Amino acid sequence: MVVLSQPALDHFSLPKACKPTSLLCGIPVIDLADPEAKNLIVKACEEYGFFKVVNHGVPLEFMTRLEAEAVKFFSLPQSAKDNVGPPDPFGYGSKRIGPNGDVGWIEYLLLNTNSQISSHKHLAIFQEYSQNFRSAVDEYVLAVKKMAYQVLELMADGLRIEPRNVLSRLLKDDKSDSCFRLNHYPPCPDSQALNGRNLVGFGEHTDPQIISVLRSNNTSGLQILLKDGTWASVPSDHTSFFLNVGDALQVMTNGRFKSVKHRVFADTNKSRISMIYFGGPPLSEKIAPLPKLVEKEEESLYKEFTWCEYKKSAYKSRLADYRLGHFEKTAAH
Numbered sequence: 001m002v003v004l005s006q007p008a009l010d011h012f013s014l015p016k017a018c019k020p021t022s023l024l025c026g027i028p029v030i031d032l033a034d035p036e037a038k039n040l041i042v043k044a045c046e047e048y049g050f051f052k053v054v055n056h057g058v059p060l061e062f063m064t065r066l067e068a069e070a071v072k073f074f075s076l077p078q079s080a081k082d083n084v085g086p087p088d089p090f091g092y093g094s095k096r097i098g099p100n101g102d103v104g105w106i107e108y109l110l111l112n113t114n115s116q117i118s119s120h121k122h123l124a125i126f127q128e129y130s131q132n133f134r135s136a137v138d139e140y141v142l143a144v145k146k147m148a149y150q151v152l153e154l155m156a157d158g159l160r161i162e163p164r165n166v167l168s169r170l171l172k173d174d175k176s177d178s179c180f181r182l183n184h185y186p187p188c189p190d191s192q193a194l195n196g197r198n199l200v201g202f203g204e205h206t207d208p209q210i211i212s213v214l215r216s217n218n219t220s221g222l223q224i225l226l227k228d229g230t231w232a233s234v235p236s237d238h239t240s241f242f243l244n245v246g247d248a249l250q251v252m253t254n255g256r257f258k259s260v261k262h263r264v265f266a267d268t269n270k271s272r273i274s275m276i277y278f279g280g281p282p283l284s285e286k287i288a289p290l291p292k293l294v295e296k297e298e299e300s301l302y303k304e305f306t307w308c309e310y311k312k313s314a315y316k317s318r319l320a321d322y323r324l325g326h327f328e329k330t331a332a333h
């Protein structure tokens with residue numbers, strides 16, 4: 001990542017540091033071996049759209065191996081990383097997020113997890129760069145996918161909808177449009193210059209997909225927006241996963257689950273490395289409330305659309321936009 005000079009800091013969003021609510025006491029923690037897990041997942045998705053998962057079955061060594069490969073990759077000379085970019089949307093990116101002018105104190109690698117979708121020129125370069133990196137990604141993503149299927153099946157049980165694979169089948173599908181992202185947030189270069197403000201690594205947004213599964217190193221920075229409109233810091237935990245509801249799941253539950261707004265602030269001393277699997281449906285899939293989740297009298301809150309239509313619209317939006325607005329029946333936003 002190109003080194004920032006002091007005036008260059010002004011290109012980034014620098015919100016005043018406010019005192020966020022500590023989440024230590026409040027964040028729902030789901031133990032996948034707990035017989036109550038299915039009900040607790042539903043409660044967490046209704047209340048926060050976000051929860052932490054422990055006893056997840058993903059070996060810690062998969063996480064640490066991939067983290068080490070990511071650190072190696074992000075330590076390469078800038079020109080070597082730029083060979084794997086610019087992102088379109090897959091590939092290496094630095095500072096720019098998406099195609100519509102959003103920036104952050106971040107560099108990242110965005111990968112497609114579906115080998116069926118034609119291999120990309122950037123990714124061919126990435127593949128050549130290191131077999132070890134690629135195999136660490138594959139081993140990690142496979143294990144995380146399995147855990148995501150399990151969570152979605154517990155969710156269906158908790159919602160009392162059948163078949164229990166009604167959600168997980170979308171991620172299991174060969175044509176599932178899922179992706180994987182490695183983010184690196186270098187420490188803020190000149191914390192004095194911030195003068196009590198925060199340096200935004202990843203601006204506030206919701207994730208468009210069904211579910212996102214995040215793991216980070218032990219550097220904090222992630223915040224979620226609570227129902228009362230306050231931001232809460234998520235204490236880091238490198239052994240656990242943080243899952244969040246995406247826009248598509250909000251629609252499939254007819255708004256019962258909320259796609260949670262989240263953001264990341266850069267740390268003043270330490271690098272943050274995060275790895276996120278975004279589980280999405282096939283492009284041709286119709287996204288609509290599951291019939292059993294629409295009460296007799298209650299109508300669907302959303303117009304019908306395919307995942308492909310949603311993605312096209314999302315890629316025309318800015319990060320902080322309310323993307324579901326176009327697809328609501330009563331366009332209040």
Ligand SMILES: C=C1C[C@]23C[C@@]1(O)CC[C@H]2[C@@]12CC[C@H](O)[C@@](C)(C(=O)O1)[C@H]2[C@@H]3C(=O)O
Nearest residue numbers: 089097098102207208314315316317318319
């Ligand atoms: C500004 C943008 C980046 C993004 C595509 C978008 O136009 C709006 C959604 C953004 C987001 C957020 C979650 C994921 O990190 C991501 C890969 C996604 O699917 O939607 C990013 C997109 C991106 O960085 O390409």
Ligand SMILES: O=C(O)CCC(=O)C(=O)O
Nearest residue numbers: 181183202222264274276
């Ligand atoms: O890096 C993180 O911790 C979160 C990043 C994120 O929200 C995203 O990549 O969509």
Ligand SMILES: [Fe+2]
Nearest residue numbers: 205206207262
């Ligand atoms: Fe996100």
